[in-house]
Amino acid sequence: MKKSILLILTAVSLLFVSCSTISVASSIAGDLGLIDKNVAKSISTASTSLGKAMEEITPEQEYYIGRAVAGTILEKYNVYNSAKMQKYLNEICSAIVINSDKPVLYKGYYVAILDTDEVNAFATSGGHILVSRGLLQCAKSEDALAAVLSHEIAHIQLQHSIKAIKSSRATSAILQTAGTAVTLYNNANDKDILSGFDDSISDIISTMVESGYSKQQEFDADSKALSLMAQAGYNPNAMKSMLDLLKEKEKGQTSGFSKTHPSPESREKNLQDQYDAYQEKTYDSSRVARFNKIKSLL
Amino acid sequence: MTLSLENIMKRKILLIAAALLCTFAFAIEPGTAYVSCEKIQLHAKPKATSKAVKKLYYGNEVTVVLSKGKWAKIVLSSSDDSTSGWIQSSALTKRKIVAKGSKVSASTSELALAGKGFSSEVEGEYKKKGKANYTAVDAMEKNEISTEELEEFIEDGKLNGGE
Numbered sequence: 402m403k404k405s406i407l408l409i410l411t412a413v414s415l416l417f418v419s420c421s422t423i424s425v426a427s428s429i430a431g432d433l434g435l436i437d438k439n440v441a442k443s444i445s446t447a448s449t450s451l452g453k454a455m456e457e458i459t460p461e462q463e464y465y466i467g468r469a470v471a472g473t474i475l476e477k478y479n480v481y482n483s484a485k486m487q488k489y490l491n492e493i494c495s496a497i498v499i500n501s502d503k504p505v506l507y508k509g510y511y512v513a514i515l516d517t518d519e520v521n522a523f524a525t526s527g528g529h530i531l532v533s534r535g536l537l538q539c540a541k542s543e544d545a546l547a548a549v550l551s552h553e554i555a556h557i558q559l560q561h562s563i564k565a566i567k568s569s570r571a572t573s574a575i576l577q578t579a580g581t582a583v584t585l586y587n588n589a590n591d592k593d594i595l596s597g598f599d600d601s602i603s604d605i606i607s608t609m610v611e612s613g614y615s616k617q618q619e620f621d622a623d624s625k626a627l628s629l630m631a632q633a634g635y636n637p638n639a640m641k642s643m644l645d646l647l648k649e650k651e652k653g654q655t656s657g658f659s660k661t662h663p664s665p666e667s668r669e670k671n672l673q674d675q676y677d678a679y680q681e682k683t684y685d686s687s688r689v690a691r692f693n694k695i696k697s698l699l
Numbered sequence: 700m701t702l703s704l705e706n707i708m709k710r711k712i713l714l715i716a717a718a719l720l721c722t723f724a725f726a727i728e729p730g731t732a733y734v735s736c737e738k739i740q741l742h743a744k745p746k747a748t749s750k751a752v753k754k755l756y757y758g759n760e761v762t763v764v765l766s767k768g769k770w771a772k773i774v775l776s777s778s779d780d781s782t783s784g785w786i787q788s789s790a791l792t793k794r795k796i797v798a799k800g801s802k803v804s805a806s807t808s809e810l811a812l813a814g815k816g817f818s819s820e821v822e823g824e825y826k827k828k829g830k831a832n833y834t835a836v837d838a839m840e841k842n843e844i845s846t847e848e849l850e851e852f853i854e855d856g857k858l859n860g861g862e
Contacts, residue, residue, distance in 0.1 A: 460735050461757070462817040469822070471839070472831025480835055487842055492852040495844045499747040499861030502769055505790040507736045507757075513839040529839060543856070578817050591824075598821050599828075634858035688856045 454572040458563060462575060464507035467527020469602045470562065470609070474515075474523050474531055481516035481534050486698045489691075490514070493543065494530065494550050500633040503558045510557070512550065520650055520658040523609055524553035526562050536658070538699050539646040543692040544630070544639035544684055551626035551635075559625060561618050565608035568600035575601070613661030620663070620671040627675055636682040644669050726766040727788040731776065734759040735792040740846070741784035745770035747861030748850040752784040758796040761786075768862075 490512040498510050510528040515521065518535040530553045540546045556562065566572060574597020608614060614622075627637040647665040651658065662668075734755045743750040745767050753775075755761070760776040764783075771791060774783040826833055844852075853860055 465817045468836050469831050472833050472836045475832040475835035491842050495849050496858045500859050503789045504787045505736050511839045595824050685857045
């Protein structure tokens with residue numbers, strides 16, 4: 402009994418303490434024999450510099466990293482030119498974020514449509530959400546569009562792209578410029594900062610475009626997406642219909658979204674018991690009407 | 700179904716844990732704080748679609764008087780302006796935001812340095828590498844939805860208003 406109390410309290414505290422605290426907590430847990438000492442040591446070492454950088458990163462830094470990431474993706478894809486559709490998506494996005502726990506970033510959340518039939522989507526730490534026309538065409542309702550955007554917003558709010566930064570030049574540049582080390586590093590070499598910035602962007606792009614986030618991060622983004630949808634008043638069940646349609650669309654595909662995301666089947670399995678937590682909602686008729694009016698623009 | 704004493708205890712602990720999480724997740728303590736986003740509207744009520752009172756900018760010093768959910772009631776700390784209103788807590792930081800090169804006596808862990816590194820300066824250098832299409836990024840950032848447009852969109856679609 403005492404052990405279970407201890408475990409629950411440890412879990413709770415780990416949920417809202419920083420990564421650097423995790424390194425201390427893991428070494429204490431190791432000393433107490435709660436986890437293996439060698440495991441404790443490796444958690445502690447690995448999380449110190451990276452964790453510190455994640456803890457110290459400012460919204461301003463996240464914004465400028467996000468701009469460069471978005472710019473890199475927009476070198477590869479053209480933006481689909483439909484002011485009306487872009488406005489509609491930005492309205493859905495705003496409705497979701499203002500009801501979320503993180504309604505404000507350094508600048509804001511912005512959606513743009515990538516002009517490609519590929520099924521793909523990217524989200525940056527600066528709040529830029531880039532969704533392909535191919536993915537948007539799968540959606541059969543405004544609530545399904547909200548499911549797509551909520552998944553991307555979840556990646557932003559869970560700081561998944563920032564967690565993809567691995568290079569030591571990048572983490573040290575973040576620490577040097579975050580401000581906490583202001584007196585030590587006030588004269589940090591501009592060249593080092595630029596290479597650290599460059600490394601951050603490369604790390605994020607290679608994760609987003611090549612390897613993908615971890616399966617667990619994708620599952621976490623899906624779970625958070627359901628709560629974001631419910632908080633905004635959208636029907637979380639629309640996520641299920643979106644994943645069903647993706648199953649069809651992705652059959653036989655091995656690139657893009659299929660390469661960087663777990664299969665729709667495994668994502669559905671992860672979510673299957675989570676829908677019950679939300680009150681059953683219907684699709685509001687005025688949302689159906691406005692979606693039907695605008696869907697031909699895609 | 701009968702619950703054993705142990706199960707009742709476990710449930711109680713989980714409830715306390717959940718309550719703790721809710722309290723710590725969004726609240727910001729009363730006292731001095733700084734705006735940590737580029738610009739933000741100060742609202743008359745703790746609701747995103749309520750009347751905008753004033754626009755605040757990165758680094759503006761404010762005093763938090765109380766927290767309600769994800770909202771904080773603040774008073775401006777300026778000597779000639781004591782406007783008050785509501786702002787989303789996630790737009791505030793307890794770390795003092797200082798301009799590059801300023802001499803400050805606060806402890807370094809309480810500071811965030813504005814405009815140094817990973818900022819518009821580094822972006823200027825990074826642009827020269829020609830790896831990113833910043834014109835397209837600037838264009839997408841111009842797509843702001845006004846409070847009025849959002850309010851209409853929310854009401855029409857029977858969505859929630861961000862309280």
